[in-house]
Amino acid sequence: MKHPVDPHVLYEASVQGTDVDIALFEKIFKRGPGRAPLTLREDFCGTGLLARDWVASDSRRSAWGVDLHQPTLTWARRHRLSTLPPEALERIHLLRQNVLHARTPPVDLVAALNFSYMIFRERSTLLAYFTSVYRSLVDDGVFVLDLFGGPHAQQVMTEEKDIPAGEDVEGTPYPAFTYVWEQARFNAVDQSILCHIHFKGRHLVSQTKAFTYAWRLWSITELRDLLAEAGFRQTDSYFEGWSDAHGSADGILRRRTRYEGMDAWVAYLAAYR
Numbered sequence: 461m462k463h464p465v466d467p468h469v470l471y472e473a474s475v476q477g478t479d480v481d482i483a484l485f486e487k488i489f490k491r492g493p494g495r496a497p498l499t500l501r502e503d504f505c506g507t508g509l510l511a512r513d514w515v516a517s518d519s520r521r522s523a524w525g526v527d528l529h530q531p532t533l534t535w536a537r538r539h540r541l542s543t544l545p546p547e548a549l550e551r552i553h554l555l556r557q558n559v560l561h562a563r564t565p566p567v568d569l570v571a572a573l574n575f576s577y578m579i580f581r582e583r584s585t586l587l588a589y590f591t592s593v594y595r596s597l598v599d600d601g602v603f604v605l606d607l608f609g610g611p612h613a614q615q616v617m618t619e620e621k622d623i624p625a626g627e628d629v630e631g632t633p634y635p636a637f638t639y640v641w642e643q644a645r646f647n648a649v650d651q652s653i654l655c656h657i658h659f660k661g662r663h664l665v666s667q668t669k670a671f672t673y674a675w676r677l678w679s680i681t682e683l684r685d686l687l688a689e690a691g692f693r694q695t696d697s698y699f700e701g702w703s704d705a706h707g708s709a710d711g712i713l714r715r716r717t718r719y720e721g722m723d724a725w726v727a728y729l730a731a732y733r
Contacts, residue, residue, distance in 0.1 A: 462663055465634045467670040468507050468535060470659045473623050474639035475574060478513040484698065484713055485569055485604060488730045491696075491715070493600040499567040501526060501596065503559045504576030508536040508552075512629070515551045516544060522551040524564040530556050543629050560589055566598045572605045578675035581652065583686070586678070590690035594733060603692065603731040605683070612724035613653075613677060618642045637661030651677045683729060692731040699727050 489497045498521050502511045505525030514523045527533055533554050541549060557563065559572075570593045580586040593603050618640055625636045640658040647653075657671040684695045698713045713728060 462661075462665045463635055464665045465637075465659075466535075466539075466632070467659065467667055468532070468539075469628050469632055469634055470623075470637065470639070470664075470667070471657065471671065472507060472509055472628060473626060473634060474621065474657070474659075476509055478510050480713075481510060481571070481573065482514060482517055484728060485571070485602075487713075488602055488604065488696070488698075489568070492602060492730070492732050493568075495600075497568040497602070498522065499565070499569065499598075500524070501562070501564055501567045501570045503527075503562070503570060503572040503593075504574070504579075505554065506532055506536070506574075508533070508540050508554055509629070510571065510573065511552055511554070512536075512540045512544060515548045519547070523553070524567065525552070525554045526557050526559050526562045526564070527554070528556065528558055539630050539632075560585070560592055562592065562596065564596060566596060566601070568598055568601050570596060570601070570603045572603075575606060575608065575673075575675065577605060578607075578678060579673070581650070581676035583682075587686050587689060590686055590692075590731075594691045597733045599733065601733045603687070603733075604728060605731075606726060606728050607678060607680065607683065608724070608726045609677070609679065610722050610724040613643070614646050614648065616643055616646060635661060635663035637664040646677070653677045680727065680729070687729070687731045692733060695729055695731045697727055697729055699725060 485497055500514045500523045502525045505527045508525040511523035511525040515521050533556055580589055621639045623637050623639055627633045638660050642656040644656055645654040653675050655673045656669045658668050659670055660666040687695050696715050699716050699719050701712050
């Protein structure tokens with residue numbers, strides 16, 4: 461029997477690892493400002509899972525989630541914020557705002573993950589966003605974003621990953637399924653890329669094009685230049701290492717100034733105010 465599962469649940473199970481993200485934030489702050497980060501703004505927050513897990517991780521922490529899509533924010537309040545105790549609920553705020561001019565208190569950390577900012581395909585717009593982020597941070601604040609690249613990022617291709625059965629933070633179960641990442645189109649002239657996420661499985665009602673993204677594939681060099689132009693004094697790059705024994709990334713994010721010979725990679729950038 462095939463079961464229908466909310467695509468937001470499947471997305472979180474497939475691509476989000478908030479424990480890894482939060483551990484990286486703490487590592488970045490230990491290396492940079494030398495203190496614990498307490499306030500977070502999650503841009504393009506979607507279901508707000510990162511903001512939710514941030515406030516759940518420490519009773520001193522507060523979070524603001526910013527997104528333009530009201531239906532997703534409504535879903536987040538019903539299915540993610542509802543899992544928090546009343547005390548934690550007072551420390552999390554979901555806002556329907558445009559990240560280009562979001563209005564929140566100054567924060568220690570702004571995160572724009574899952575390549576969400578790549579929706580800005582014009583240089584001037586991305587610079588305006590980075591400048592807005594810079595102004596929203598406290599004096600020693602940090603901006604963290606991720607990106608992907610390598611020769612395979614410019615190919616029309618599909619990649620599958622098997623996800624084991626489990627349940628989300630609300631206790632909603634889901635069967636084992638396959639996450640499918642499709643790069644449907646790439647234009648080398650303007651670096652535009654069209655991607656889809658599909659879900660399929662023996663016990664899952666399949667979802668074709670559950671999520672679609674029309675992005676620009678920005679390079680690390682372009683992003684570092686834009687961040688410097690926006691005012692950030694330094695940008696560090698974090699990559700996973702490689703395990704020859706397993707033929708895959710080792711899951712350990714390290715600060716690197718060189719990273720060679722990889723056909724496909726995902727990296728995090730930490731920009732210091």
